[in-house]
Amino acid sequence: MHNQQQTELLRFTTAGSVDDGKSTLIGRLLYDSKSIFEDQLEAVKLSSRKKGLEHVELALLTDGLRDEREQGITIDVAYRYFATPRRKFIIADTPGHIQYTRNMVTGATTANLALILVDARHGMIEQTCRHSIIASLLQIPHLILCVNKMDLVDYSEEVYDQVVRNFRSFASKLDIKDLRFIPISALHGDNVVSKSKNMPWYEGPSLLYTLETIHIGSDHNFIDCRFPVQTVIRPHSVDYPDYRGYAGRVSGGIFKPGDEVMVLPSGFQSKIQSIDTCDGAVSEAFPPMSVTIRLEDDIDVSRGDMIVRVNNRPQLTQDIDFMMCWLHHLPPRPRAKYIVRHTTNEAKAIIKEVQYKMDINTLHRNTQDKNLGMNDIARVRMRTTHPLLIDPYRKNRNTGSLILIDEATNETVAAGMII
């Protein structure tokens, strides 16, 4: 692409319990950064008046469904967009209600940063813990705990410190790479876009400044080369009679023409002849580029195969241990077969064993009660009909993630992070 003025993209999600102010915060962020159009604002003002409110209910900017507007809660993720001269942002505003945890997970799986909101008056509650655990399991690289509704606790430093202390002690048991704290009032805008005069004791930056400057360069794996083949491109045309390219998205590492590669699971070796795009061949391909790879040798490659470097391969196995978020209202059926989807591959699978279920509040590993229900998080072992090419999720979010699909209903029932 020619345009040099383009900026970086940061994807972030909200998390935290119902009514803690997630949608209001996003509304505030959009409003104060002048990303709201006049007709949108007029519509929200009108709806707020209809509801008999004195203030403009900023949450209505993201709560777009009829039921959400009637009930005053978020049900499904809303995606919103805004840009500052420094960065472009994709926001997933997720629901806090426990019944809709699956939609929070949906928003969180593609995020590089999570804003976890807590109501300053109530501090941490079970949903705060659950969402924090999910964010940590999903390895979202940056977490910002926003202590919200500071206006309702007289902007008290002590209240803030207490919430921060509690969260720190809980988070110390989790795997969080970068954790920050900001006291805010989403409703009034304190510390959201600019620093608040009501909290002179807070010395850190505003939320927007943090979002604009946080370092996000290294959130991909550039070491371990992984290229899951999506589809084979064979034009059979007059201009390209013998063209045979493997289309896909780079899931890890840096590929270059001339690289010695191996196609898995077959194990055939070859060299990269060229890396094509419609705009011409490229000298390097890295995540998250979509490209087409041609190999020097004519070998059999199809969807679900993976192109890797000869001396750096994923594990090829039928027995997979992973952390599972169960997302369906019906519990997993014993010995039931599920379809597992992993990269561009698919197999049938049986959950062989639940190793433990996690206690959301204490993080205790429960090995006695292993009955799983909706929103439970557990470590499980699964056996698949044929081997999959896996990496630990910690090493690679693309080759370490999987979903389970119920064969009977076609519903996506679980998210898995490979251990």
Added chain:
Amino acid sequence: MKYSLKHLEELEAEAIYVLREVYAQFENPVILFSGGKDSITVTHLAKKAFWPAKIPFSLLHVDTGHNFPEAIEFRDRLVESLGARLIVGSVQQSIDEGRVLEEKGLNASRNILQTTTLLDTIEKHQIDCAIGGGRRDEEKARAKERFFSHRDEFGQWDPKNQRPELWNLFNGKKNMGEHFRVFPISNWTEMDVWEYIMDQEIEIPSIYFAHEREVVKRQNSWLPYSEFLQLKPGEEVMRKTVRFRTLGDITITGGIESNATTLEQVVAEVAAARETERGNRADDKRSETAMEDRKKEGYF
């Protein structure tokens, strides 16, 4: 930083990935082609995703019969140059066959009627996936869409009960008679689309640029005058230099006064706009949840 993509490159890579997933997961996918900038962008992305092979999707146009003539001419030229198959679902035919009733009155529009024609065409051609140019930033109900959005056997969307969509692992599984809507440019904003069109030098219909046209002032916007527009008392036809931010049915797509004749000028205007692009669409103004209601029924 050497190994990072700029935002348009990342959005393009994401869209190409989605289009390739569609090809791999469905039997008979089509691109919903309106002739507007978003469906043109999706078509351009499809060309890039499968290059040097041809686009493996047919183009489906739901024709209200109330078109901008420029859009139809553009459509036919594009289809020809792609060597793609064009399927036309005709709203007029649905009316003639008694499948739908034409709205009456001064604000009559064929917008809602499109849903029936669309669903009938999907059924008739056994289409299992319709790729749309819908973007989440367009409208608050669209902001709730998944990339892969399930439709039941009646073509309905159930926004309160959507499947989770985790990472980029798309689940396109369905029963016979159901289908999917897929939105490869979900994460693009209006500005992204314009910048991309400029960057890629994509051709778009002339109505997006300022031109002189016969128009009628209605509800703060300039409705193009055409044989399909019923004038209200007191309304008069004028000649104005206008441009359109979206392309819909000619009876409901309002234009704005503008002198922007180049892409650069259009992008500058979009950047300075105080209203959303759908702000001039009468179909969205019918109620607070007009879009959600139409989408539930099976609308685009």
